[in-house]
Amino acid sequence: MRTEGRAKRLPRAVRERQIMDAAVDVFSRLGFHAASMDEISEVAGISKPMLYAYLGSKEELFATCIRREATRMMEAIATGVEPDQEPDVQLWSGLRAFFGFVGENRASWLVLHRQASTQGGPFAVELTDMRTRAVSLVAALLTQSTKAPATKLEAESLAAALVGAGESLAEWWLDHPEEPAGVVAARLMNLVWMGFGDLVEGNVWHPPSRR
């Protein structure tokens, strides 16, 4: 891009969106350090000083990307989950929403998961924040549905494991895109709800329509 001379004059808000999109794309491909402001400006179709005028430094830009994508994702999940249902159904709808989002927003997911988690800068804040929200959401679901009262640490660590399993399975999915999102989600649902112990016996979990 950026081969022609001057770019069309556009209102600031529109340019900012374009820049953010370009930044997410480049960051997802190269990671924070390897991505250069020059390349981002090129992909965005404008010159470097515009980046600095609108979005500030490289760090600010990256943090803004993370914030935007994290918000989009959490909203997608929040919209998808059905809060008045049984715990297993809640979990199921949450998983479906999560894998749905990842499937349609690979770049967002890569920025959030791979890139942001590595850098120790001001980004960790944004990222940890979102992850914490996700984990405590699951932890709450767990605590609320369990009969034997579990300690806070226990619920939290299990939630962390579940979230991690989801992240990792999403990662695996990127290498096997032929599988539909629903199938992947269902597999994770079976793993965490039934456990291997049941699965090796042939007992599987079914969505509510089959009950």
Add this chain to the structure above:
Amino acid sequence: MRTEGRAKRLPRAVRERQIMDAAVDVFSRLGFHAASMDEISEVAGISKPMLYAYLGSKEELFATCIRREATRMMEAIATGVEPDQEPDVQLWSGLRAFFGFVGENRASWLVLHRQASTQGGPFAVELTDMRTRAVSLVAALLTQSTKAPATKLEAESLAAALVGAGESLAEWWLDHPEEPAGVVAARLMNLVWMGFGDLVEGNVWHPPSRR
């Protein structure tokens, strides 16, 4: 370090180990890009040209670190697992070995998990390799123990999810070091073997000594 003038004369093999240790330390703290050869040489107590003389370029050094740490970890797990036992016991011993290793080798773990997975260079090879070995180990355990024959993709994705859950729980553990390794391992064992469905009912998995 490196405040005094000349370093003591040492045989190459010893220096190489020192350098590798320093490199793992620095890489684990800063990540590949942010780590500088200057800092590594300083921590190692030696000057920069020695690095290049012994370990080659920065990329080679990093790849060598990954190879070494990955091997150490896989060996630790292989040593810990008990191959002639029931599937659940095998899994249990593997988990214990894994968390044991991570607990005693935080830096190794950070390099392997956080840093290596992000860089797309020649490292991905080493890393993916180890991860693949781990995943297919678990997948084999699964396939071998299941009665209803599962597809290869199914077993592999479940294994990926389990490995991911382990990785993520290890990450969580770094922020909650007060918990002993065994407890964390047992929690993951319960999650993946029993599933939430059983756990919320109060059914837990016990190690074989209790049976």
Add this chain to the structure above:
DNA sequence: CCTGGTACCTACTCGCGAGTAAGACTACTG
């Protein structure tokens, strides 16, 4: 048609870090 304001540019500075040239110190070997 001027006057300001906003979008946009070319063309720099400047520091940091990878990698190297060229040689100095030590120790063993005959």
Add this chain to the structure above:
DNA sequence: CAGTAGTCTTACTCGCGAGTAGGTACCAGG
């Protein structure tokens, strides 16, 4: 006490990329 092989150093080069100075085109409203 040479000679030589291996260890170790200081002091560079050089490119890349973050960030900026100092403009130019374009569009209002007067």
